[in-house]
Amino acid sequence: EVRLLESGGGLVQPGGSLRVSCEVSGITFSNYDMSWVRQAPGKGLQWLSGISGSGGKTYFADSVKGRFTISRDNSKNTLYLQMNSLRVEDTALYYCVLKGGSGNYYSAFDFWGQGTMVTVSS
Amino acid sequence: EIVMTQSPATLSVSPGERATLSCRASQSISTSLAWYQQMPGQAPRLLIYGASTRATGIPARFSGSGSGTEFTLTISSLQSEDFAVYYCQQYNKWPPFTFGPGTKVAIK
Numbered sequence: 001e002v003r004l005l006e007s008g009g010g011l012v013q014p015g016g017s018l019r020v021s022c023e024v025s026g027i028t029f030s031n032y033d034m035s036w037v038r039q040a041p042g043k044g045l046q047w048l049s050g051i052s053g054s055g056g057k058t059y060f061a062d063s064v065k066g067r068f069t070i071s072r073d074n075s076k077n078t079l080y081l082q083m084n085s086l087r088v089e090d091t092a093l094y095y096c097v098l099k100g101g102s103g104n105y106y107s108a109f110d111f112w113g114q115g116t117m118v119t120v121s122s
Numbered sequence: 123e124i125v126m127t128q129s130p131a132t133l134s135v136s137p138g139e140r141a142t143l144s145c146r147a148s149q150s151i152s153t154s155l156a157w158y159q160q161m162p163g164q165a166p167r168l169l170i171y172g173a174s175t176r177a178t179g180i181p182a183r184f185s186g187s188g189s190g191t192e193f194t195l196t197i198s199s200l201q202s203e204d205f206a207v208y209y210c211q212q213y214n215k216w217p218p219f220t221f222g223p224g225t226k227v228a229i230k
Contacts (some may be wrong), residue, residue, distance in 0.1 A: 035219070045158075045166065045209055047219040059217040088226055095165060108156035108171040108213055 002026040016070030017103040022079040022096030030074040038092035086120045134230040143225045144212035145193040154214030161206045206221035
């Protein structure tokens with residue numbers, strides 16, 4: 001069974017930093033692209049960032065480019081999102097997502113974690 | 123960026139009835155379209171990919187169709203557990219991956 005378990009969310013002040021993590025089990029982690037998707041309270045889904053299976057390619061939404069960094073440690077089956085210069089509007093539930101297809105460009109998001117809540121407030 | 127739209131925003135349906143949800147892309151995405159279901163308080167889960175292929179374990183009452191810019195998700199006979207929010211997503215041209223705003227299927 002594939003499992004994605006996020007951690008690291010919490011309350012942070014505007015301008016602060018936070019790193020969230022996602023531990024993946026039940027699958028050969030390094031074979032799969034991963035992404036982070038967030039959902040503000042009562043709102044829809046917003047893709048933020050993605051990373052290739054090897055970690056060599058990374059992608060960002062314009063809204064977080066330059067502020068967020070994505071990385072992975074394939075030896076630990078763990079995905080990370082480093083968030084800097086946080087804003088009130090970054091308050092959301094952050095989901096770790098596994099993209100299917102073993103690196104195939106045209107693949108959907110097969111598996112989702114339960115999310116970790118990040119609240120940006122003074 | 124490809125913009126995804128969904129209609130209606132809310133669909134009120136009685137249990138056992140058929141529900142038809144629409145999704146439109148701002149440009150052609152071939153069949154690189156997925157549908158996700160999000161129940162209250164839960165993470166989204168993949169229902170349909172490739173516009174019409176059910177994901178593992180998804181009941182046959184869920185079906186998807188369409189290509190290009192127009193797509194449909196049909197739930198043939200609504201069960202109590204199907205009342206949820208449904209999102210479409212394109213993965214034809216990324217980054218960014220883009221989602222529609224969602225359709226809430228509510229009990230009538």
